[in-house]
Amino acid sequence: MAVSQLSCGECDTQVNARLPIPVFFKLPEELQHFVLTFLRCRGNIREVEKELGISYPTVCKRLDLVNELLGNAPPSNVNRHEILEQLERGEITAKQAAQLLKGR
Template sequence: MHKVITKCPVCTKEMKIMKLKCNHCNTIIENEFSISKFDRLSKEQLNFVEVFLACRGNIKDVEKQLGISYPTVRGKLDEINHELGLAIKKDTRKEKEKIMDMLENKEISSEEAINLLKKL
């Protein structure tokens, strides 16, 4: 089964679901149906959300489960929040300082630091 396409491949505007069909009795319902915010997430993002929820929001557990670093977990959370329209504007100074401290302490690579700084 395929995931619902939420953006038009031609103009990238949001698409609408107009028809539903029961595979058992062939009942067809036509109308304009809404798409959930979560339908906009990629399979990878949905998998991350499932792991995050299964870990009850514990970032250390998410790191272990997915085998990724703390900055990567934070980056994925920020990306998903942005996609869901939940992104909060923040003072990036503290975030930049944290990234630089992690780099200085060799907790992350310079490439990871660059990617995190670009996301701010």
């Protein structure tokens, strides 16, 4: 999928071209929210914990998952069992689990 048109609501300018979707927007919405929270907290994991009401290990796992999905990290050392547990807990989607299990 790609963006094919951009338009300005103020001046009615339109650009028609095949534009790739930025990688950030390929993340599931909940991970986009996580990344924005992480940035707002300036990378302070303790602040992310407080704001999202999740544990330190969960913040770290989500960071690893974001890096994995963005292709910024070497293949994760998370084993298949942990990936399936994350899927079961609803922390990742079935598509994300499949990608992780395939090593992508």
